[in-house]
Amino acid sequence: MASHPLGSEARPLRVAVVGSGPSAFYAIEALFKAADLSCRVDVFDRLPTPYGLVRGGVAPDHQKIKSVVRVYEKTAAQPGFRFFGNVALGRDVLVDDLTAHYDRIIYGFGNESDRRLGIPGEELAGVHAATAFVGWYNGHPDFQGEQFDLERATRVAVVGNGNVAMDVARLLVRSPDELAETDIADAALDVLRQSKVREVVLLGRRGPAQAAFSPKEIEEVGGLAGVNLVVPPQEIALDELSAQWLEGDAPRSAGRNVSYLRKQSEAGADATTRQVRCRFLVSPVEFVGDGDRVTAVRLQRNELVAGDDGEPRPKAVDSYDEEPVDLVFKAIGYRGDPVPGVPHDARRGIVPNRDGRVLDAPDGSVVPGQYVVGWAKRGPTGLIGTNSPDSKLTVEALLQDIAGVEAEALDAADAERVPALLRSRGVDAVSFADWEALDRHEIEAGRARGKARSKLSSVDEMLAAIREARSAQ
Numbered sequence: 111m112a113s114h115p116l117g118s119e120a121r122p123l124r125v126a127v128v129g130s131g132p133s134a135f136y137a138i139e140a141l142f143k144a145a146d147l148s149c150r151v152d153v154f155d156r157l158p159t160p161y162g163l164v165r166g167g168v169a170p171d172h173q174k175i176k177s178v179v180r181v182y183e184k185t186a187a188q189p190g191f192r193f194f195g196n197v198a199l200g201r202d203v204l205v206d207d208l209t210a211h212y213d214r215i216i217y218g219f220g221n222e223s224d225r226r227l228g229i230p231g232e233e234l235a236g237v238h239a240a241t242a243f244v245g246w247y248n249g250h251p252d253f254q255g256e257q258f259d260l261e262r263a264t265r266v267a268v269v270g271n272g273n274v275a276m277d278v279a280r281l282l283v284r285s286p287d288e289l290a291e292t293d294i295a296d297a298a299l300d301v302l303r304q305s306k307v308r309e310v311v312l313l314g315r316r317g318p319a320q321a322a323f324s325p326k327e328i329e330e331v332g333g334l335a336g337v338n339l340v341v342p343p344q345e346i347a348l349d350e351l352s353a354q355w356l357e358g359d360a361p362r363s364a365g366r367n368v369s370y371l372r373k374q375s376e377a378g379a380d381a382t383t384r385q386v387r388c389r390f391l392v393s394p395v396e397f398v399g400d401g402d403r404v405t406a407v408r409l410q411r412n413e414l415v416a417g418d419d420g421e422p423r424p425k426a427v428d429s430y431d432e433e434p435v436d437l438v439f440k441a442i443g444y445r446g447d448p449v450p451g452v453p454h455d456a457r458r459g460i461v462p463n464r465d466g467r468v469l470d471a472p473d474g475s476v477v478p479g480q481y482v483v484g485w486a487k488r489g490p491t492g493l494i495g496t497n498s499p500d501s502k503l504t505v506e507a508l509l510q511d512i513a514g515v516e517a518e519a520l521d522a523a524d525a526e527r528v529p530a531l532l533r534s535r536g537v538d539a540v541s542f543a544d545w546e547a548l549d550r551h552e553i554e555a556g557r558a559r560g561k562a563r564s565k566l567s568s569v570d571e572m573l574a575a576i577r578e579a580r581s582a583q
């Protein structure tokens with residue numbers, strides 16, 4: 111067969127993208143927008159639903175953020191786009207299959223696990239990963255078996271000072287009536303309506319100036335109806351290092367966070383039904399239990415010392431206290447698990463890479479033809495929008511690598527080989543049209559209940575709704 115430049119009209123580039131969250135969609139958009147590139151993109155997701163953390167992570171009371179999917183829908187409407195939902199890498203397709211049927215692979219499967227503290231008592235009942243709570247209230251199929259004893263808990267600790275901690279704290283204290291109109295999982299809303307939670311204590315291991323939450327997020331917690339954001343005066347006092355850092359290298363958000371917390375501290379607390387209380391410069395060292403249930407978190411105080419990069423870091427001092435709690439949510443970050451056939455950096459929980467080019471090991475050699483985007487590339491940092499320029503950089507690397515590469519022309523049956531392979535393995539792959547039918551189904555079901563959407567939260571239910579829609583066509 112004749113050969114042609116890879117990515118030309120005569121020989122389109124075939125790309126497999128694994129994962130369908132924001133970073134994956136921004137990479138696909140960059141491919142479709144690349145000048146003089148002809149390409150076909152097949153997207154694989156282990157769930158029947160696309161959009162990753164936009165569906166399974168973004169809080170239900172942040173519906174506006176979810177409207178970013180309109181951009182992804184435009185990308186999905188491009189002629190070269192196909193979606194294969196309900197297809198897991200390592201289970202239904204292998205990396206070897208992808209290398210056999212595609213010219214390039216882009217991994218965009220995120221970080222699906224949680225980080226552990228590694229302290230005694232972490233296995234006690236009532237100590238949960240925030241990631242599980244987030245997945246549960248968002249109707250993610252992986253987390254529907256989780257049980258959160260909100261009916262019996264009045265005091266909850268949230269470990270960590272990031273935006274996930276903000277989401278968790280807000281969902282715990284926000285009025286369920288305000289959540290009822292969102293796309294929150296129906297079962298989670300029922301439990302939140304029975305919740306006895308009155309106080310959430312936020313535990314930051316560094317000071318208020320180093321909190322990872324965005325000003326908008328802490329301000330939203332402070333602005334909730336019927337909720338006090340309590341900042342005891344001793345918690346907001348800045349040490350000398352932080353004061354200097356704020357004047358110098360600190361991000362702008364740090365100054366805004368400190369000013370806001372100071373204002374909250376001065377306002378004091380009024381009588382409300384629920385409160386969120388901030389504690390800083392404390393690290394959990396043990397979860398204390400009565401039998402197998404958590405009853406308190408033992409905290410060690412920290413002071414701040416300058417790290418090698420000048421950033422204030424926590425250093426433990428010999429001072430301890432306990433916060434009595436009924437439940438704990440650890441919101442200390444996500445982490446990637448190994449995916450069969452894909453190199454894994456166990457220390458960082460990511461796919462080892464250099465500028466988005468996959469390496470066979472951390473600091474190892476480039477694996478030709480394989481790329482990575484999003485949290486799987488850089489770890490669990492950044493907002494949705496952070497992924498757009500970052501995915502573009504990976505795509506630029508990919509385009510550099512195919513410059514001057516020639517490939518044999520494709521035969522007419524090429525595009526049907528992967529669907530046929532999946533069928534031969536008994537995999538019921540979900541197309542984008544199938545997803546659109548499920549999307550309509552959920553929105554209509556939600557409308558009937560006065561909600562933005564009523565999510566189906568098990569893969570079986572989703573597939574049943576999809577099959578029903580197919581048979582109605």
Ligand code: NAP
Nearest residue numbers: 270271272273274275315322441442443444490491492493
């Ligand atoms: P994050 O922003 O990295 O925050 C993690 C928090 O956990 C930090 O306060 C960190 O403290 C603390 N932490 C880490 N290890 C700890 C330990 N061993 N002991 C005590 N505390 C520890 O992570 P995230 O909250 O999971 O969020 C992930 C990303 O998603 C972030 O970029 C976030 O902005 C984004 N996100 C955005 C939104 C939104 O915009 N609404 C919502 C959710 C998530 P140190 O700073 O001291 O390390």
